[in-house]
Amino acid sequence: MSARPRATDVAKAAGVSVTAVSFVLNGNDSGNISAATRERVLQAAAELGYRPNRLAQGLRRQRSHVIGLVTDAIASSPFAGRLIAGAADRAGGDDYVLLVHDSHGDPGRDQGAVDELLARQVDGLVFATMGLRALETLPITPLPLVLANCYQDPDTHPSVVPDDAGGSRIAAETLLAAGHRRITMLGGPPPQGCDLGIRAGNVSGPVRERAFRAATRAAGLRSPDVSVRTVGWQIDDGCRGALRVLGDASGAALPAAGRPTGLVAVNDRVAAGAMLGAARLGLRVPEDVSIVGFDDQEGLAAFLVPGLTTLALPHEEMGRRAVDLLFARLHGEKVPATRELLPCPLVERGTVAPPAD
Amino acid sequence: MSARPRATDVAKAAGVSVTAVSFVLNGNDSGNISAATRERVLQAAAELGYRPNRLAQGLRRQRSHVIGLVTDAIASSPFAGRLIAGAADRAGGDDYVLLVHDSHGDPGRDQGAVDELLARQVDGLVFATMGLRALETLPITPLPLVLANCYQDPDTHPSVVPDDAGGSRIAAETLLAAGHRRITMLGGPPPQGCDLGIRAGNVSGPVRERAFRAATRAAGLRSPDVSVRTVGWQIDDGCRGALRVLGDASGAALPAAGRPTGLVAVNDRVAAGAMLGAARLGLRVPEDVSIVGFDDQEGLAAFLVPGLTTLALPHEEMGRRAVDLLFARLHGEKVPATRELLPCPLVERGTVAPPAD
DNA sequence: TTGTACGCGTTATCAA
DNA sequence: TTGATAACGCGTACAA
Numbered sequence: 140m141s142a143r144p145r146a147t148d149v150a151k152a153a154g155v156s157v158t159a160v161s162f163v164l165n166g167n168d169s170g171n172i173s174a175a176t177r178e179r180v181l182q183a184a185a186e187l188g189y190r191p192n193r194l195a196q197g198l199r200r201q202r203s204h205v206i207g208l209v210t211d212a213i214a215s216s217p218f219a220g221r222l223i224a225g226a227a228d229r230a231g232g233d234d235y236v237l238l239v240h241d242s243h244g245d246p247g248r249d250q251g252a253v254d255e256l257l258a259r260q261v262d263g264l265v266f267a268t269m270g271l272r273a274l275e276t277l278p279i280t281p282l283p284l285v286l287a288n289c290y291q292d293p294d295t296h297p298s299v300v301p302d303d304a305g306g307s308r309i310a311a312e313t314l315l316a317a318g319h320r321r322i323t324m325l326g327g328p329p330p331q332g333c334d335l336g337i338r339a340g341n342v343s344g345p346v347r348e349r350a351f352r353a354a355t356r357a358a359g360l361r362s363p364d365v366s367v368r369t370v371g372w373q374i375d376d377g378c379r380g381a382l383r384v385l386g387d388a389s390g391a392a393l394p395a396a397g398r399p400t401g402l403v404a405v406n407d408r409v410a411a412g413a414m415l416g417a418a419r420l421g422l423r424v425p426e427d428v429s430i431v432g433f434d435d436q437e438g439l440a441a442f443l444v445p446g447l448t449t450l451a452l453p454h455e456e457m458g459r460r461a462v463d464l465l466f467a468r469l470h471g472e473k474v475p476a477t478r479e480l481l482p483c484p485l486v487e488r489g490t491v492a493p494p495a496d
Numbered sequence: 497m498s499a500r501p502r503a504t505d506v507a508k509a510a511g512v513s514v515t516a517v518s519f520v521l522n523g524n525d526s527g528n529i530s531a532a533t534r535e536r537v538l539q540a541a542a543e544l545g546y547r548p549n550r551l552a553q554g555l556r557r558q559r560s561h562v563i564g565l566v567t568d569a570i571a572s573s574p575f576a577g578r579l580i581a582g583a584a585d586r587a588g589g590d591d592y593v594l595l596v597h598d599s600h601g602d603p604g605r606d607q608g609a610v611d612e613l614l615a616r617q618v619d620g621l622v623f624a625t626m627g628l629r630a631l632e633t634l635p636i637t638p639l640p641l642v643l644a645n646c647y648q649d650p651d652t653h654p655s656v657v658p659d660d661a662g663g664s665r666i667a668a669e670t671l672l673a674a675g676h677r678r679i680t681m682l683g684g685p686p687p688q689g690c691d692l693g694i695r696a697g698n699v700s701g702p703v704r705e706r707a708f709r710a711a712t713r714a715a716g717l718r719s720p721d722v723s724v725r726t727v728g729w730q731i732d733d734g735c736r737g738a739l740r741v742l743g744d745a746s747g748a749a750l751p752a753a754g755r756p757t758g759l760v761a762v763n764d765r766v767a768a769g770a771m772l773g774a775a776r777l778g779l780r781v782p783e784d785v786s787i788v789g790f791d792d793q794e795g796l797a798a799f800l801v802p803g804l805t806t807l808a809l810p811h812e813e814m815g816r817r818a819v820d821l822l823f824a825r826l827h828g829e830k831v832p833a834t835r836e837l838l839p840c841p842l843v844e845r846g847t848v849a850p851p852a853d
Numbered sequence: 854t855t856g857t858a859c860g861c862g863t864t865a866t867c868a869a
Numbered sequence: 870t871t872g873a874t875a876a877c878g879c880g881t882a883c884a885a
Contacts, residue, residue, distance in 0.1 A: 155871080155872090156871065156872045156873080157872085157873095158871070158872060158873080159870090159871065159872080162871095172870070172871085173870070173871095176870085176871085195877090197877095198877045198878065198879095199876075199877050200877085201877075
């Protein structure tokens with residue numbers, strides 16, 4: 140009992156050579172091994188509970204079956220888990236496993252992390268950020284590398300990022316399809332600040348805004364029925380924005396015909412704030428005003444009342460797809476260094492309804 | 497250029513034997529190696545950028561310098577990242593690295609995950625859940641195992657869990673210290689349901705409630721000045737609870753002397769709901785009513801307006817401490833199979849102020 | 854003080 | 870069809 144059985148032990152138990160064991164267990168027994176030996180090996184392995192030592196296997200095969208995931212801020216994002224989970228899940232499907240390294244947002248530590256992973260003989264690397272980012276620099280490595288939720292401009296590696304524009308278009312179209320004709324977007328301000336959450340929004344903000352304008356214009360809507368109000372990224376920004384857009388200076392709601400019936404928020408926090416602002420004006424959601432958020436932020440969107448209809452950021456899918464691309468490269472396929480856009484699925488909850496009139 | 501240099505290459509470059517290289521690099525050169533050779537080795541290693549192959553090292557030393565982290569639900573918790581980050585950070589400090597495995601909440605997959613990690617020769621295991629849980633069963637393994645955010649009753653392994661009772665006491669004392677004398681707790685209902693988030697609350701709910709009662713009683717407060725209202729775990733539960741506790745049947749606020757001046761919520765979502773309810777009654781936070789939450793939920797507590805004063809769940813610290821305990825065991829120390837309570841620090845934001853009168 | 858040789862557990866080559 | 874045996878890269882007992 141006790142110590143892990145080695146291939147030798149299996150061979151001994153089955154009364155065959157280690158070569159036979161290796162052949163059988165690795166499926167290289169095409170015409171080489173007799174059915175009887177095959178059976179004996181399988182049985183012995185099962186009885187002993189034999190599992191090959193992955194370290195030795197990796198050493199010999201020059202392939203560790205480990206992929207390294209280095210990220211800038213596992214800790215400080217409500218989204219962190221999803222990307223990692225997606226990557227881990229996809230990796231596990233191919234008998235790969237994930238080695239995670241957190242650089243705490245310090246680019247200097249990225250290189251160290253990568254070096255450590257190299258020493259561990261990882262077969263490939265995923266570099267992920269927790270907010271969508273355009274990267275200035277990247278750690279250097281001879282290994283296949285895929286970027287998740289970030290990219291370089293111009294592109295130097297394959298990368299997967301959310302289709303912000305597509306999501307924003309869907310947000311607008313959702314409202315349009317429900318019959319809304321007066322729609323305002325509560326947008327984020329232009330780039331500034333250095334907090335991770337803010338930076339994340341900064342990249343997405345202008346993209347989401349442009350797509351919103353395009354979608355409403357394509358539907359034949361024009362100013363002033365459609366407009367964009369720049370507010371901010373936080374809950375109170377959304378609240379103030381809603382107050383300004385839906386109410387007058389005295390804090391009363393505008394007459395129904397004079398205010399938008401639908402609101403597109405640049406993220407879920409702003410949407411939550413807008414719901415608060417609407418309530419303060421005595422307006423009901425979604426009866427008096429419909430609201431669509433963006434991000435499907437965990438612990439927020441689903442817990443609002445009513446639940447917030449929003450566009451989900453495909454974090455899990457990004458992790459999954461990044462590993463996908465990595466495997467493709469590992470299998471020798473040529474993967475172009477391009478940005479792959481992943482759709483942001485609409486999560487329908489309770490904040491969209493047809494306009495009153 | 498190209499291929500990773502091996503110890504042999506360093507030896508060749510320095511004009512010495514591999515033994516010398518190994519001795520120098522592992523610090524075993526006490527009196528064995530001449531200062532001159534020592535220098536040559538170090539220089540050659542630096543020039544080649546030599547890093548030992550961890551796979552081979554692990555194979556030889558029978559110690560992989562990897563610790564396995566298996567978790568029930570990386571994906572579906574806003575807290576997931578923090579625990580992993582803490583563990584990864586602590587591990588990295590000792591040149592260890594983290595192998596993460598997600599069982600997706602399926603206990604059947606736990607054993608598979610552990611087996612896979614065993615095959616990878618991990619030196620120890622951390623089993624973490626994303627909501628506080630009492631575990632029925634645990635995967636079996638001969639390796640040192642530490643539990644994070646969960647435990648078995650009676651204890652079978654060392655574990656680290658949040659000090660819910662202590663946190664709840666601090667919540668009450670914070671309000672007491674600010675001068676509040678009429679305090680109501682908005683609590684969660686008794687155990688039921690099977691959603692992870694709910695189950696998490698279930699274990700903590702009664703504990704937090706008991707500690708709240710004890711702390712207020714110790715301060716000399718009695719019913720009806722102090723009471724506990726069972727509402728639920730979600731935002732709208734908190735909203736309804738606040739409406740009932742602070743207002744009358746007609747939806748108007750109770751007179752100042754007839755309502756509590758301080759509210760303790762069983763979690764941040766309920767606290768957020770309570771803030772909403774208070775606003776609906778025309779009550780200002782914290783001027784008219786102070787509120788303390790629990791969890792410091794990412795993406796919620798910090799983004800409310802005003803920011804929610806709350807007790808943080810020590811997720812990062814749990815990850816860190818779990819690895820700490822694991823290292824102690826790895827170093828041969830005897831670690832008792834007991835539950836270690838980690839303090840929930842108070843995060844002071846803007847929802848607590850002295851009562852009006 | 855330095856170098857040689859062996860073992861960690863696996864896979865793969867090659868001769869039997 | 871099978872069975873020795875060499876390698877993967879490193880650490881160390883032991884001989885020089």
